[in-house]
Amino acid sequence: MKHTTLAAGALLLALCGTAAAADNPALKKCMDGASTTADMVGCNVKETKVQDARLNKAYKAALAALEGNRRQQLQDVQRLWIKYRDANCGFIGSATGGTIDQVNGSGCVLDMTQARAQELENLVGP
Incomplete structure (x- = not known):
């Protein structure tokens, strides 16, 4: 059972890491050079800051484009x-009990933040 859980966790890591890194050269380069769990987390945190700034910019633009009830709904x-x-992400980040x-x-957090930024950008268009 423990081996199955560890294998599932490793698979999840591979899938999650690949999805974000595949579209992001800076994240891929960082992950390629990461040799420890802390290094990998550091790569994710660094890119999350970039994506969070993108999300905040898109959120402000979307709020500015909306009025009345739609604006409140977005908030x-x-x-x-x-x-x-x-x-x-708390749930996903506690699946195995391991590092x-x-x-x-x-x-x-990175993947969801990046996806949400894209959703908000799509609300107002280019």
Whole structure:
């Protein structure tokens, strides 16, 4: 059972890391040079900061483009999304009880932040 859990965790790491790194040369380069769990988490955290700045810029642009009830709806949805992201990634980041959870959790935050930034950018267009 423990081997199955560890194998599943390793697979999850491989899938999550590949998805984010495949579209991001800076993250891929960082991950390629990472030799420890802490290094991998550091790569995810560094790129999450970039994606979070992107998300905040897109959120402000979306708010500026909306009025009245739609603006309030976006604010409400964004607050709920943050709670969901944190809960979801907390869950993913505690699957095995091992150090790989740190990588999976930080990768989850990165992936979800990047996806949400894209969603918000799509609200207002180019």
